[in-house]
Amino acid sequence: MPRRRQSDEGGVSLFPFMSILACLIGVLTLLISVNMIIKENERDNITQEELDRAKENLKLKKQAEAVKKELAKLEERLQKEKAATIELEKLKERSIVLQERIEELAKAENPEESDAALQKILENLRQEIRALEREQPTLEKRKKELLAEIEKRKIPPKPNEKVIIRPGGVGSRTARHVFFVECNSTGIVLRREDQPEITVSTAAIPNNDQYGDFLEEVKRTRDSMVLFLVRKAGNEAYLWAAGHAEQQFEVRTGKLPVPKDGEIDLSLFEQ
Structure with missing residues (x-):
């Protein structure tokens, strides 16, 4: 009996699925490329001074770890020598007690046997004391030397130097x-000559009246600009503050990175 011929119309075309897959691959490739470009731009924004500072910090951390290990060893040696000192004092005390006992027995009628036994014990103690004294002839001196070594190896905290802002570092488009x-990492600080600083958190920048009054003053002043001094962790605050100044008040802005953590010195602008 002849079999029924299968129809050619029952097959499934893979072309739509391949098209969707190709689109997905293209989108993923585009996302990866954009991500790489963003990371590359972030690396480019790092100044040489910041790189040098990071290397110096890494070097200091390694030195600090080495110093901590040395301090631990020195302190351990001090503890051992303190224990030896205590043991030496105990032996001396025992020697004094036995010496007194010997003197008491010497006054007795028949002290020969007891005196000989105690004398032997006393001699053994004296030998132990002499041995300890030979091992530590200058215990106090060594203790002082170790304490001095510990103090010398302690790294004193380095005070933050002032960050001097120079007019030449702003660029050729500096306003009058x-x-x-x-x-900074928490927000912005409005700095005016001969006036107290005003701190505004990042979240409050768009609605803060003091920052608004500050920008109004800039806008009313001819040939003026706002120069944002951006700390290492202050980029988010800068984006909010600069965007608000440019979009809402249409004032001219500039940006100057501040890689160091010291106090900002603007005295050169006041000359």
Whole structure:
């Protein structure tokens, strides 16, 4: 009996699925490329001074770890020598007690046997004391030397130097009147000559009246600009503050990275 011929119309075309797969691969490739470009730009924004500072910090951390290990060894040696000192004092005390006992027995009627036994014990103690004294002839001196070595190896905290902002570092487009805003990890600091600093958190920047009044003053001043002094962790605050100044008040802005952690010195702008 002849079999039924299968119809050619029952096959499934893979072309739509391949098209979708190709689109997905293209989108993923584009996302990876954009991510790599963003990371490359972030690396480019790191100044040579920041790189040098990072290397120096890594070097100091390694030195600090080595010093900690040395300090631990020195302190362990001190503890051992303190224990030896205590043992030596105990032996001396035992020697004094036995010496007194011998003197008492010497006054008795028949002290020969007891005196001989105690004398032997006393001699053994004296030998132990002499041995300890030979091992530690200058115990106090050595103790002072170890303490001095510990103090010498302690790394004193390095005070943060002032960060001097130079007019030449701002660029050729510097305005005649420059208003300064410091950007850090928590927000911004409005810096005005002969006036107290005003701190504004990052979240409050768009709605803060004091920052608004500050920008209004900049806008009213001819040939002026806002120079943002951006700390290492102040980029987010800078983006909010600069965007608000440019979009809402249309003032001219500039950016100057501040890689160091010291106090900002603007005295050169006041000359």
